[in-house]
Amino acid sequence: MSDTNALDTLIQALRGLPGVGVKSAQRMAFHLLQHDRPAAQFLSRALQQAADTVHHCERCHTFTQDAVCSTCLDERRDRSQLCVVETPADQSAMERTGAYKGLYFVLMGKLSPLDGVGPNDLGFKKLFDRACDGVVQEVILATNFTAEGEATAYVIAEGLKARGLRPTRLARGVPVGSELEYVDLGTIAHALVDRR
Amino acid sequence: MSDTNALDTLIQALRGLPGVGVKSAQRMAFHLLQHDRPAAQFLSRALQQAADTVHHCERCHTFTQDAVCSTCLDERRDRSQLCVVETPADQSAMERTGAYKGLYFVLMGKLSPLDGVGPNDLGFKKLFDRACDGVVQEVILATNFTAEGEATAYVIAEGLKARGLRPTRLARGVPVGSELEYVDLGTIAHALVDRR
Ligand SMILES: [Zn+2]
Ligand SMILES: [Zn+2]
Numbered sequence: 001m002s003d004t005n006a007l008d009t010l011i012q013a014l015r016g017l018p019g020v021g022v023k024s025a026q027r028m029a030f031h032l033l034q035h036d037r038p039a040a041q042f043l044s045r046a047l048q049q050a051a052d053t054v055h056h057c058e059r060c061h062t063f064t065q066d067a068v069c070s071t072c073l074d075e076r077r078d079r080s081q082l083c084v085v086e087t088p089a090d091q092s093a094m095e096r097t098g099a100y101k102g103l104y105f106v107l108m109g110k111l112s113p114l115d116g117v118g119p120n121d122l123g124f125k126k127l128f129d130r131a132c133d134g135v136v137q138e139v140i141l142a143t144n145f146t147a148e149g150e151a152t153a154y155v156i157a158e159g160l161k162a163r164g165l166r167p168t169r170l171a172r173g174v175p176v177g178s179e180l181e182y183v184d185l186g187t188i189a190h191a192l193v194d195r196r
Numbered sequence: 197m198s199d200t201n202a203l204d205t206l207i208q209a210l211r212g213l214p215g216v217g218v219k220s221a222q223r224m225a226f227h228l229l230q231h232d233r234p235a236a237q238f239l240s241r242a243l244q245q246a247a248d249t250v251h252h253c254e255r256c257h258t259f260t261q262d263a264v265c266s267t268c269l270d271e272r273r274d275r276s277q278l279c280v281v282e283t284p285a286d287q288s289a290m291e292r293t294g295a296y297k298g299l300y301f302v303l304m305g306k307l308s309p310l311d312g313v314g315p316n317d318l319g320f321k322k323l324f325d326r327a328c329d330g331v332v333q334e335v336i337l338a339t340n341f342t343a344e345g346e347a348t349a350y351v352i353a354e355g356l357k358a359r360g361l362r363p364t365r366l367a368r369g370v371p372v373g374s375e376l377e378y379v380d381l382g383t384i385a386h387a388l389v390d391r392r
Contacts, residue, residue: 006242006246006250007246007250007284009242009245009246010243010245010246010250012242013238013239013241013243014213014239014242016232016235016238016239017210017224017227017228017239018224018227019220019223024215026284026285027215027285028213028215029246031213032212032246032247033247033250034304034305036212037247039209039212039213040244040246040247041243041244041247042209042212043209043210043212043213043239043240043243044239044240044243044244044247045240046202046205046208046210047206047209047228047236047237047239047240047243048237049206050202050205050225050228050236051228051229051237051240053202054229063203065201087226088226089222089223108230109230181222
């Protein structure tokens with residue numbers, strides 16, 4: 001066996017990535033050390049930089065390196081619309097449709113009782129306060145059309161209705177069971193137009 | 197859109213890992229930043245440490261942090277046997293069998309003309325010199341039983357035969373614990389030819 005302290009540590013660390021088992025981690029470590037050390041150095045610096053500087057926008061909760069993200073600060077966005085999505089990737093998918101010009105609230109997750117993720121973890125209180133601030137006229141629920149995404153949308157909708165608001169939901173043009181970031185942009189755009 | 201310079205850079209850097217596309221990279225970045233920053237810091241340090249300290253054993257070419265790896269230095273190993281494997285992971289698999297007590301030569305790859313990997317990249321000259329050093333009595337070819345692994349074994353065998361040596365190859369055969377009717381026919385045919 002080779003002397004593999006730093007190598008074993010690297011393989012163990014790579015297994016901290018979601019979806020990476022021991023075989024994949026071995027392949028990744030071998031590839032980086034044998035064929036692409038610059039990529040290893042680049043990834044090392046990118047991880048440190050992101051872990052040190054990326055936090056959550058204090059208004060919409062998405063990832064940003066500033067106190068408030070550029071979307072929330074953008075004066076051209078329609079402040080009367082607030083779109084609720086699960087993740088920054090979902091937000092990116094919405095943006096790429098070019099069909100939405102309002103603001104966002106990014107939950108950074110979804111209700112998942114089995115994983116211990118409840119309303120407090122997703123900032124529902126802050127979302128409800130935001131929805132009632134007098135500026136927001138419409139809340140569009142764009143959580144994923146999965147069981148957990150639907151449950152999340154349902155609980156948010158109930159909370160908003162209790163405050164006299166009537167949220168809309170992306171139309172079911174989005175195939176049931178799929179996740180937004182994998183849906184083609186035209187479908188998302190139609191679902192936005194047909195929101196109910 | 198969020199302000200994602202450090203985030204975009206991280207996603208781009210994660211795509212430098214083999215088998216990781218943009219969707220996987222987004223999921224990894226989200227997971228690390230949202231749920232496991234210690235894992236991000238740990239991976240960052242492990243990458244830097246490995247890239248800085250891991251190089252190749254000057255005798256067997258496997259990864260090590262020293263000039264010569266602990267296997268090559270181990271006085272209890274049988275110096276008359278030299279096992280040729282493709283990667284450190286293959287070497288580990290051989291070690292875990294507990295059935296081999298000799299030394300190794302780790303090619304750190306396999307012949308792959310389409311990828312520009314030739315005999316010089318795999319250290320064939322050094323392997324042939326080693327095999328002829330008078331200490332080595334048997335060279336066991338344990339490259340993978342894939343098209344490229346077989347081709348690599350063939351070329352090494354030809355080189356050794358030209359020097360008057362007769363290498364051995366791991367037997368091809370029916371995997372232990374498997375039932376004949378589920379084994380592919382090529383494997384059965386090889387097992388029949390290699391019967392003992
Ligand atoms: Zn924001
Ligand atoms: Zn060695």
